[in-house]
Amino acid sequence: MKVLLFGIAKDIIGASVFEVPAQSKYPSTVKELKDVLVVLFPEFNKLSSLAIAVNSEYADENIILRAEDEIAIIPPVSGG
Amino acid sequence: MKYIEIVDKIDTATAYKNLSHPSSGGICVFVGAVRDFTNNESVVSLEFETYKAMALKEMDKIADEAVDKWQLNKVVVRHAVGVKHVEEPVVIVGASSAHRDACFEACRYLIDTLKERVPIWKKEVFSNKSVWVSAHP
Numbered sequence A: 001m002k003v004l005l006f007g008i009a010k011d012i013i014g015a016s017v018f019e020v021p022a023q024s025k026y027p028s029t030v031k032e033l034k035d036v037l038v039v040l041f042p043e044f045n046k047l048s049s050l051a052i053a054v055n056s057e058y059a060d061e062n063i064i065l066r067a068e069d070e071i072a073i074i075p076p077v078s079g080g
Numbered sequence B: 001m002k003y004i005e006i007v008d009k010i011d012t013a014t015a016y017k018n019l020s021h022p023s024s025g026g027i028c029v030f031v032g033a034v035r036d037f038t039n040n041e042s043v044v045s046l047e048f049e050t051y052k053a054m055a056l057k058e059m060d061k062i063a064d065e066a067v068d069k070w071q072l073n074k075v076v077v078r079h080a081v082g083v084k085h086v087e088e089p090v091v092i093v094g095a096s097s098a099h100r101d102a103c104f105e106a107c108r109y110l111i112d113t114l115k116e117r118v119p120i121w122k123k124e125v126f127s128n129k130s131v132w133v134s135a136h137p
Helices: A007-013 A030-040 A042-046 B014-019 B052-070 B100-117
Strands: A002-004 A017-019 A051-054 A071-074 B002-007 B026-033 B041-050 B074-080 B082-084 B089-097 B120-126 B130-132
Touching: A007 A042, A007 B120, A007 B130, A030 A042, A030 A051, B002 B052, B014 B026, B014 B074, B014 B089, B026 B100, B041 B074, B052 B074, B052 B089, B052 B100, B074 B100, B089 B100
Parallel strands: A002 A071, B002 B074
Antiparallel strands: A002 A017, A051 A071, B026 B089, B041 B082, B041 B120, B074 B089, B120 B130
């Protein structure tokens, strides 16, 4: 599973795409993906918010992740 | 008519052309620009990046919401990305409507909602450090 990274998420992970490591439990929902992220990168716990986008839409925690989905981490936005 | 764009450079002069409409007696525009100081620290530049596909979708939704709520004739939501320096425009939103109350309110809604929802990130660059804005509480 590949996850697109932007803003501070890119700095925290140190890449622009995150590949969930094979030894992690494969996350089947948005909630599980967030859990994997904060275990591997506790810095995510310090952010003001942490959202996940699935197919370029904000996704609730119970959304099921499928192999073909485009998944992205959305750290606190700061446009304008 | 909607103008939803992510661009490298904002041309503020095109906004009036975009918003002018025979049935519009009021046109309201907000421009966000780079300010020289944040908390007494001198800003060198701002760096904007975006998740473009999603940002355009969210900007489009916000524009639709404003058009529906205030019966706008035309709307502009345009944001710049890349490195921006003091006084450069970084965002422009505008609304065009029969009377002024609607376009003033719509304009405020457009910029406030853009700042809450649209996946664009701003890094403030100072002489000795850089900070992702709003990342931490």
